[in-house]
Amino acid sequence: MPYDTALISSVLAKAGDARDDEAIQLYNTAIQAAEKCLSGGGSKALVKAVKRKLIKARLGLGLVHYNRLEYAVSMELFRLALREAEASGDKLLVAECYFYIAEVYLEQSQFGNSMEYYRLSLSGYEKLNDDSGQFWCLAGMGIVQKLRGNYKDAVELYNKALLKARNTGMTYEEAICHNNLGNVHRKTGDFAKAMESYEKAIEVFRKINDVAAVSDCLNNIGNLYSDNHNPFRALEYYSQSLKMAQNLNDEYRLIIRYKNMAGAYTELKDYENAGLFLEDALRLAEKSGDKSFLGSCNMLFGKLHIVKNDFIIASAFFRKSVNLFEEIGAMPELAEALTELSYTLINLNSVREAIEMADKAMKIAAATGSLKGRLDASLCLAACYEKAGNSDKAYTCLKSAAALKDSIYTAEKYRTIEEIEAGFARSELKKENEALSQNSLLQKQAIRTKNIILLLLGISLLLGIALIWLIYKRKNEAKRETGVIRRQSEEKIGRLSEDLSAKERELTAKTIFINQKNQLLEKLIGELDELKKTDVSEASVQHLQVQLKQELAPNAWKEFEVQFNEVHPGFQARLIRNYPDLTPAERRLCSFIRLDMNTREVSSLTGQSIKSIEVARTRIRKKLGVPHEQNLTNFIALI
Secondary structure, three states: OHHHHHHHHHHHHHHHHOOHHHHHHHHHHHHHHHHHHHHOOOOHHHHHHHHHHHHHHHHHHHHHHHHOOOHHHHHHHHHHHHHHHHHHOOHHHHHHHHHHHHHHHHHOOOHHHHHHHHHHHHHHHHHOOOHHHHHHHHHHHHHHHHHHOOHHHHHHHHHHHHHHHHHOOOHHHHHHHHHHHHHHHHHHOOHHHHHHHHHHHHHHHHHOOOHHHHHHHHHHHHHHHHHOOOHHHHHHHHHHHHHHHHHHOOHHHHHHHHHHHHHHHHHOOOHHHHHHHHHHHHHHHHHHOOHHHHHHHHHHHHHHHHHOOOHHHHHHHHHHHHHHHHHHOOHHHHHHHHHHHHHHHHHOOOHHHHHHHHHHHHHHHHHHOOHHHHHHHHHHHHHHHHHHOOHHHHHHHHHHHHHHHHHHOOHHHHHHHHHHHHHOOHHHHHHHHHHHHHHHOOHHHHHHHHHHHHHHHHHHHHHHHHHHHHHHHHHHHHHHHHHHHHHHHHHHHHHHHHHHHHHHHHHHHHHHHHHHHHHHHHHHHHHHHHHOOOOOOHHHHHHHHHHHHHOOOHHHHHHHHHHHHHHOOOHHHHHHHHOOOOOHHHHHHHHHHHOOOOHHHHHHHHOOOHHHHHHHHHHHHHHHOOOOOOOHHHHHHOO
């Protein structure tokens, strides 16, 4: 038994340092070993220690699946660990289980459930005087309130977490708070404070080489520039952040990075790149099931269709994003989606609904304290009223928007943002200055070569014009050649169509002739039946009947078969290849069915009774594997 417990501890230690598949295997090994130990019994202290290791293994396994966005599996493991922790009476593990369950609910945008479990976890950590646990619960609750648009509550929770981190010397956790506070300041339109918070956070993360956290800060700074309508600077930060997330193979972060790259490229009117990044984001978002991400991706798809003037499709994407954000209670994102939907409805001439959506967006933005949201909604309402012909209301909304814009985008705030960014970019600027010094030494040489370059450019321009003329000439020649070939092809197709029509007419005539011949022969056979009743020898009449029946179709069939194969080439060959069990008579019957002939017509043509034809059709249906409810004629027509 001691060996088993030592083995479990060793496996758990290895699993903590392993990645994905290896970690899953190690955690499962630890779980199996712990369950085996418990089945063998032992002292009370030993059983308690093993149960604790079992719960730790389940939590570790749940975290691996959580990081892989497999939330259903992770939730099942966390809940199982919670039941075992409650049964064992381990309060610390119970609080830990509550926290992880809250995290899963947060990623699934189930904010109410998430807050409930964060509070349960916080209460447990407070009773245990666990400062680290309390910090992470407060930070998680702050994220929930931020996503709900309750910015005031979010700032209050982040400040509590920040105070806890400072008082206990948790430098890393303090940086986490600064990063989260930066996100709230950005949402409320205080960009200077946001940049200042990001600068404090990224300085700490770089010192401890936390690549994931640095990636988050760079992404957030990119968001800041995107909000300030500077997509070029935003792309610089998004690209750096994306590379780090790709190196980490962090799917959760990749969703955000791809989505933001798509947004920046959309603003730059590079719709091809925007679409590619957005497709990657949507693929990972659908895998995760995160409704917040799905809502954001749908909103970006709507914007892409707006630039293509596909307003109906765009409105469908915006409505979907509105429903998703409304479902999870993401108020800031809901206000943005409503504003975008309103603009789309204006283009669809649904002005009344557009005003309704924009007004709703304005109320939500006001309730959440988002100045940028109010600005966007005010501009949208102005456009709505202008479209409706109400110039007074449009003017009022524009005045309100102008005041909000002055409040958000001031020269002083821009200057503060640039100064703060310069504070943590001095090393990069120094390198740039050194490069400029070296480049200055090459300026004289550049001046000397300037005339040569201009001359080469002039020659290149002339050559380019000549090349364009040659290409244009060749294009016209190719166009004429294509027209000749097309006309020749059309004439050939016409001749082939006429030949095919002639063959079909010939086949139809031949079929009618055979049918008439067989009807005549059947009539003669009937008359001979009457002669049997007279003094004529019955044997001689019987012999004559047999000869006539033999002449009903076989000879005609050979001639018919030649004509049929010309009109439907390859049909008989496909029957023989795909259904080798068919007899020649059955293949012949398939040809008649292919001509859409009914049972009575086939009977008249072949001299067989209707009953015999029906039996033969049944045998063919079985050999072709055609179920009773399927039409045999339609099936054979597709062979």
